[in-house]
Amino acid sequence: MTPHLWGPPSGGPIRLKPDPTQVAAQQPGRTSNDAVFTAAQAGRGETLYQQQCASCHGQALAGAEAAPALAGPAFFGSWNEAPLGDFFERIRISMPQDKPGSLSRQQTADIVAYILSFNKAPAGQTDLPGDTELLKAIKIVPAK
Amino acid sequence: MMSSRPRRLLVSVVILLGAGLVARNGTLAGQSGAQKGEWPTYGGDLASTRYSPLDQINADNFNKLEVAWRLKTDALGPRPEFNFQSTPLMVGGVLFTTAGSRRAVVALDAATGEMLWMHSEHEGARGEAAPRRLSGRGLAYWTDGKEARILYVTPGYRLIALDARTGALVAGFGTNGVVDLRLDDDQDMDLVTADIGLHAAPVISKDVIIIGAAHLVSGAPRSKTNAKGYVRAFDVRTGKRKWIFHTIPGPGEFGNDTWEKDSWAYTGNAGVWAQMSIDEELGLVYLPVELPTGDAYGGHRPGAGLFGESLVAVDIQTGQRKWHYQLVHHGLWDHDIPCAPILVDLNVDGRAIKAVAQPVKQGFVYVFDRVTGAPVWPIEERAVPQGDVPGEWYSPTQPFPTRPPAYDRQFVSLDDLIDFTPELKAEAVKMVSRYKLGPLFTPPVVSKWEGPLATLVLPNFNGGINWPGASVDPETKMLYAYSFTLIWALGVVPSDGTRSDMNYISGLARDPNAPPAGAGGGGGGGGGLTVQGLPLIKPPYGRITAIDLNKGDIIWQVAHGETPDNIKNHPALKGLNIPRTGQPLGRIGTLTTKTLLVAGEPAFTTTANGQRGAMLRAYNKATGTEVGAVYMPAPQTGSPMTYMLNGRQYIVLAVSGGAYSGELLALRLPS
Numbered sequence: 001m002t003p004h005l006w007g008p009p010s011g012g013p014i015r016l017k018p019d020p021t022q023v024a025a026q027q028p029g030r031t032s033n034d035a036v037f038t039a040a041q042a043g044r045g046e047t048l049y050q051q052q053c054a055s056c057h058g059q060a061l062a063g064a065e066a067a068p069a070l071a072g073p074a075f076f077g078s079w080n081e082a083p084l085g086d087f088f089e090r091i092r093i094s095m096p097q098d099k100p101g102s103l104s105r106q107q108t109a110d111i112v113a114y115i116l117s118f119n120k121a122p123a124g125q126t127d128l129p130g131d132t133e134l135l136k137a138i139k140i141v142p143a144k
Numbered sequence: 145m146m147s148s149r150p151r152r153l154l155v156s157v158v159i160l161l162g163a164g165l166v167a168r169n170g171t172l173a174g175q176s177g178a179q180k181g182e183w184p185t186y187g188g189d190l191a192s193t194r195y196s197p198l199d200q201i202n203a204d205n206f207n208k209l210e211v212a213w214r215l216k217t218d219a220l221g222p223r224p225e226f227n228f229q230s231t232p233l234m235v236g237g238v239l240f241t242t243a244g245s246r247r248a249v250v251a252l253d254a255a256t257g258e259m260l261w262m263h264s265e266h267e268g269a270r271g272e273a274a275p276r277r278l279s280g281r282g283l284a285y286w287t288d289g290k291e292a293r294i295l296y297v298t299p300g301y302r303l304i305a306l307d308a309r310t311g312a313l314v315a316g317f318g319t320n321g322v323v324d325l326r327l328d329d330d331q332d333m334d335l336v337t338a339d340i341g342l343h344a345a346p347v348i349s350k351d352v353i354i355i356g357a358a359h360l361v362s363g364a365p366r367s368k369t370n371a372k373g374y375v376r377a378f379d380v381r382t383g384k385r386k387w388i389f390h391t392i393p394g395p396g397e398f399g400n401d402t403w404e405k406d407s408w409a410y411t412g413n414a415g416v417w418a419q420m421s422i423d424e425e426l427g428l429v430y431l432p433v434e435l436p437t438g439d440a441y442g443g444h445r446p447g448a449g450l451f452g453e454s455l456v457a458v459d460i461q462t463g464q465r466k467w468h469y470q471l472v473h474h475g476l477w478d479h480d481i482p483c484a485p486i487l488v489d490l491n492v493d494g495r496a497i498k499a500v501a502q503p504v505k506q507g508f509v510y511v512f513d514r515v516t517g518a519p520v521w522p523i524e525e526r527a528v529p530q531g532d533v534p535g536e537w538y539s540p541t542q543p544f545p546t547r548p549p550a551y552d553r554q555f556v557s558l559d560d561l562i563d564f565t566p567e568l569k570a571e572a573v574k575m576v577s578r579y580k581l582g583p584l585f586t587p588p589v590v591s592k593w594e595g596p597l598a599t600l601v602l603p604n605f606n607g608g609i610n611w612p613g614a615s616v617d618p619e620t621k622m623l624y625a626y627s628f629t630l631i632w633a634l635g636v637v638p639s640d641g642t643r644s645d646m647n648y649i650s651g652l653a654r655d656p657n658a659p660p661a662g663a664g665g666g667g668g669g670g671g672g673l674t675v676q677g678l679p680l681i682k683p684p685y686g687r688i689t690a691i692d693l694n695k696g697d698i699i700w701q702v703a704h705g706e707t708p709d710n711i712k713n714h715p716a717l718k719g720l721n722i723p724r725t726g727q728p729l730g731r732i733g734t735l736t737t738k739t740l741l742v743a744g745e746p747a748f749t750t751t752a753n754g755q756r757g758a759m760l761r762a763y764n765k766a767t768g769t770e771v772g773a774v775y776m777p778a779p780q781t782g783s784p785m786t787y788m789l790n791g792r793q794y795i796v797l798a799v800s801g802g803a804y805s806g807e808l809l810a811l812r813l814p815s
Binding site: 068 | 223224226245273363364478605606632643678679709727730748756779801802
């Protein structure tokens with residue numbers, strides 16, 4: 001009989017966040033075309049983008065030598081079918097390159113919403129949450 | 145660095161054995177490929193051929209390659225890196241590379257990947273302010289047969305010398321192993337905030353190490369005034385500066401008169417951020433120079449502007465210029481010379497020529513006699529379109545090489561547009577009606593919402609070809625280049641003085657009727673230059689071209705890179721049989737071996753095994769026929785190299801991208 005070394009003696013592990021697999025089960029196969037952000041959020045994201053991101057990634061998201069494109073075929077070459085949460089997380093921990101980690105989760109989600117809207121993804125009724133695990137349940141795809 | 149005594153002893157022995165072999169045979173890296181199954185310098189050899197004569201891995205067994213070992217670089221810096229660009233070196237059974245977001249240096253057992261030592265410089269605010277970050281393109285190895293050193297340039301622009309056996313700083317080099325490159329550069333600059341750094345691996349010939357410079361990407365520079373990107377040589381033993389070459393010449397120096405209105409005084413950049421090549425017999429180093437400050441607007445730097453966008457041959461010992469050739473006069477297209485000039489001995493129409501082949505972003509390879517600088521085939525100065533941006537200076541002519549033919553599309557005509565279906569073509573034609581189309585060297589326009597919004601340019605600011613450059617087979621004289629095709633809208637907008645003190649900067653006009661940024665619009669985005677999400681230009685989007693440098697002809701050209709998923713599955717293309725398109729991105733280095741041309745893919749696709757990833761492909765180098773492909777978990781971001789160790793051939797490359805952080809992959813055949 002193995003002793004319990006940690007955790008509750010019964011009832012399973014304590015969860016601090018919603019189980020992403022449960023979220024995915026509720027909304028199977030969600031993509032960036034499923035109205036996952038609001039227009040107001042994308043607007044906030046646009047302001048942030050121009051302030052924090054445009055100097056390297058370009059005013060029209062076309063990229064520059066040191067920074068990849070965030071729109072169009074070159075962007076989808078890296079991110080097509082990737083979980084949105086991975087895209088969110090990469091920005092959150094490593095961008096902007098000269099001040100990584102300076103963006104809050106909310107700001108990062110707003111910028112992601114703007115990038116999706118620039119790529120013609122549709123807006124809807126709910127803001128994109130600043131939660132990496134929830135966002136992993138959404139797949140990035142080109143707009144219809 | 146924590147090695148046990150026995151391991152340190154082993155490392156010393158293997159490195160000195162390797163060094164001893166080298167010392168007996170003379171030069172460390174000759175001009176006929178990577179020698180003795182090692183890879184002692186960034187380009188394979190000092191000629192930058194990226195060629196190895198190894199042939200254990202061939203067309204019959206390439207598909208059997210398996211991962212021998214792998215190194216994730218996450219923990220080598222304060223956060224993971226997602227753009228891992230290094231080419232490792234292998235000498236004496238030890239693999240050396242820069243890696244990680246702090247540009248650490250690691251030494252690994254090249255057979256197993258076991259870390260032998262690690263060195264990391266913590267540069268504080270200076271590192272955080274660096275214009276060129278992450279792990280960079282690599283490092284340099286030096287030996288005199290007795291001791292061996294690793295030398296590299298940090299993000300904060302300091303030259304470091306380490307003992308190759310232990311990773312310890314070399315006390316006798318500079319100050320405790322460090323030369324501060326922001327000093328002794330013939331210009332004043334702030335040690336912490338100066339806009340100067342480097343990604344490139346240094347090159348070393350005999351006892352001389354040569355260092356270039358890089359700056360922040362400058363489509364919209366903060367100022368017309370910037371640090372200048374001079375080139376310097378240092379004594380590899382002591383760190384003492386041997387010479388400096390002024391890529392922007394001062395008064396009395398040759399070329400100063402190509403800068404009007406004293407613009408030489410304040411203009412900066414014109415660094416050599418690309419890899420350099422060396423001919424040890426001739427004693428020359430070849431410098432590929434970038435643009436001066438301002439990638440799209442040159443109104444503050446009137447004149448042709450030597451030595452911007454020039455290939456310059458300089459004496460390794462003295463720094464004296466032997467010859468130069470300016471490839472673009474007064475550039476406005478961000479078409480810096482991005483990669484190593486490749487040295488190769490040719491026989492053209494019965495003439496033996498010691499040549500240099502310089503690939504560039506804009507789709508040409510310029511070929512010169514590397515002794516005299518004379519073009520091997522005529523380069524014609526031809527009249528080019530003049531522009532009308534206020535205050536700009538335009539060169540009336542630009543040089544056009546007559547051979548070899550361009551290997552990628554240059555500029556845009558209606559014939560270049562997407563044409564899978566008539567409907568898609570019609571949409572594309574409508575879209576480009578808002579832009580200026582024209583031949584090569586059509587200048588940027590002032591962007592106007594009512595049109596023209598910009599000049600449409602091919603190749604992209606990223607190329608064509610970029611820093612990985614090409615590879616050359618020194619036996620067959622074939623040059624192999626990966627290039628990609630992605631259209632670029634090049635316009636300038638007036639600067640209001642807050643972002644920049646220049647009159648115009650790279651940018652596009654905004655819709656005057658759209659709500660201001662942040663007012664909740666958000667959906668005003670252009671989505672990139674796409675037609676229903678498809679590239680505006682017809683395929684191939686990425687290609688490998690094989691050029692016979694003796695003839696100046698293209699021998700074969702293939703689309704490289706599987707068709708992206710969103711194109712394969714696009715509803716508008718249903719039922720059409722579209723050949724492999726290549727991928728519209730990527731800075732991909734090629735590796736040439738005895739029989740193969742090896743290159744990885746730049747994009748993620750759903751691969752044959754159903755997993756998202758990228759393929760490392762091998763081609764018959766004579767014909768361009770694909771002979772094998774192996775799965776990688778992420779795209780190639782560093783150029784592949786190869787070596788032989790204990791009777792087994794390895795191919796090693798850096799992969800990263802998307803959400804996949806940097807990893808060094810070592811492949812070899814099963815035992």
